[in-house]
Amino acid sequence: MTDTDPSLATEAQAVREALQARIAAIYIGPAAPLDLLLVALLSPGHVLLEGVPGVAKTTLAKAFARALGCDFRRIQFTPDMLPADITGSYIYNMREQTFALRRGPVFAHVVLGDEINRAPAKTQSALLEAMQEGQVTIEGHTLALPDPFLVVATQNPLEQEGVYPLPEAQVDRFLMKLQMGYPDIEAEVQMLATHDRPRPAVEPLLDAARILALRAQADGVHVSPALRRYIVELAHATREHPAVALGASPRAALGLLKAAKARALLHGRLFVLPDDVRALVSPVWAHRVVVTPEAELDGLDGARVVRSALDEVRYTGPADR
Numbered sequence: 001m002t003d004t005d006p007s008l009a010t011e012a013q014a015v016r017e018a019l020q021a022r023i024a025a026i027y028i029g030p031a032a033p034l035d036l037l038l039v040a041l042l043s044p045g046h047v048l049l050e051g052v053p054g055v056a057k058t059t060l061a062k063a064f065a066r067a068l069g070c071d072f073r074r075i076q077f078t079p080d081m082l083p084a085d086i087t088g089s090y091i092y093n094m095r096e097q098t099f100a101l102r103r104g105p106v107f108a109h110v111v112l113g114d115e116i117n118r119a120p121a122k123t124q125s126a127l128l129e130a131m132q133e134g135q136v137t138i139e140g141h142t143l144a145l146p147d148p149f150l151v152v153a154t155q156n157p158l159e160q161e162g163v164y165p166l167p168e169a170q171v172d173r174f175l176m177k178l179q180m181g182y183p184d185i186e187a188e189v190q191m192l193a194t195h196d197r198p199r200p201a202v203e204p205l206l207d208a209a210r211i212l213a214l215r216a217q218a219d220g221v222h223v224s225p226a227l228r229r230y231i232v233e234l235a236h237a238t239r240e241h242p243a244v245a246l247g248a249s250p251r252a253a254l255g256l257l258k259a260a261k262a263r264a265l266l267h268g269r270l271f272v273l274p275d276d277v278r279a280l281v282s283p284v285w286a287h288r289v290v291v292t293p294e295a296e297l298d299g300l301d302g303a304r305v306v307r308s309a310l311d312e313v314r315y316t317g318p319a320d321r
């Protein structure tokens with residue numbers, strides 16, 4: 001793809017704006033979480049939505065999934081859930097004396113894993129393995145998952161009771177972690193004012209084939225050598241931070257590169273700008289940067305390490321690419 005073929009980028013930007021308009025009737029709040037969900041869809045990568053109860057995590061994830069126009073399944077995680085409840089199992093048919101495959105809810109284009117940290121580790125890993133591999137193994141048989149395959153998982157903050165925190169290595173499977181905060185006063189007042197109006201059903205805007213086409217376009221977006229170096233220097237800054245036990249990995253750097261390309265396309269450009277990178281470092285890296293236990297006690301976290309890397313590393317390439 002060349003920089004001189006702007007119609008593709010214009011189409012992607014129109015998709016973003018149409019999606020914002022459609023979801024605004026259901027989720028009232030800042031545009032950022034929805035924009036980031038779209039970036040993840042095209043990067044491609046999976047998303048973890050974190051927030052206290054009642055901040056519209058499920059509402060937003062469901063509306064987004066419906067707008068994508070693909071098959072969509074919701075898995076409500078509970079403490080008694082088994083891995084086979086996610087992936088499926090072989091059921092014995094007495095009459096025919098054969099085993100028939102019962103596919104689990106993971107076999108869908110878009111999977112909402114709601115309250116993922118309410119299930120025990122084994123069950124969580126059934127979903128996380130599917131995310132990593134794009135396939136699942138059921139009693140020795142390996143089955144491919146649909147393409148596109150996008151997981152949006154929600155979780156309550158780890159201080160809450162009755163939750164099983166996701167292990168660090170598994171959090172790394174998510175391209176992004178989005179923090180859903182409280183709405184501002186205006187948005188919350190508007191939500192209360194409109195709560196009794198019937199919410200329109202979200203009309204599908206895309207379908208599987210269009211999502212794959214948009215992904216291919218995002219993949220072709222241009223990234224200058226200076227911007228690639230910028231990403232790597234940011235990753236090094238997190239690794240060299242004195243209070244960091246685990247900095248941004250090369251996988252994290254690659255995730256940021258892909259996300260920046262998707263963001264550029266969704267903003268109507270076929271080239272990445274430094275601002276695409278800056279806007280995405282925190283959602284893509286903050287959850288993967290692990291600080292030392294002592295630093296954690298002092299209130300340091302991944303998000304602050306990422307912010308100090310952004311302050312420290314100067315982008316030295318041309319301003320417009």
Ligand SMILES: Nc1ncnc2c1ncn2[C@@H]1O[C@H](COP(=O)(O)OP(=O)(O)OP(=O)(O)O)[C@@H](O)[C@H]1O
Pocket residue numbers: 026027028029051052053054055056057058059060154156183191
């Ligand atoms: N920003 C918002 N816009 C529209 N509705 C909202 C918003 N915030 C909360 N609500 C309403 O509040 C209720 C709770 O939302 P929802 O179930 O999506 O929250 P949640 O974050 O998934 O909570 P939990 O962690 O308990 O699952 C819903 O009825 C939803 O319509």
Ligand SMILES: [Mg+2]
Pocket residue numbers: 057058059114154
């Ligand atoms: Mg919920």
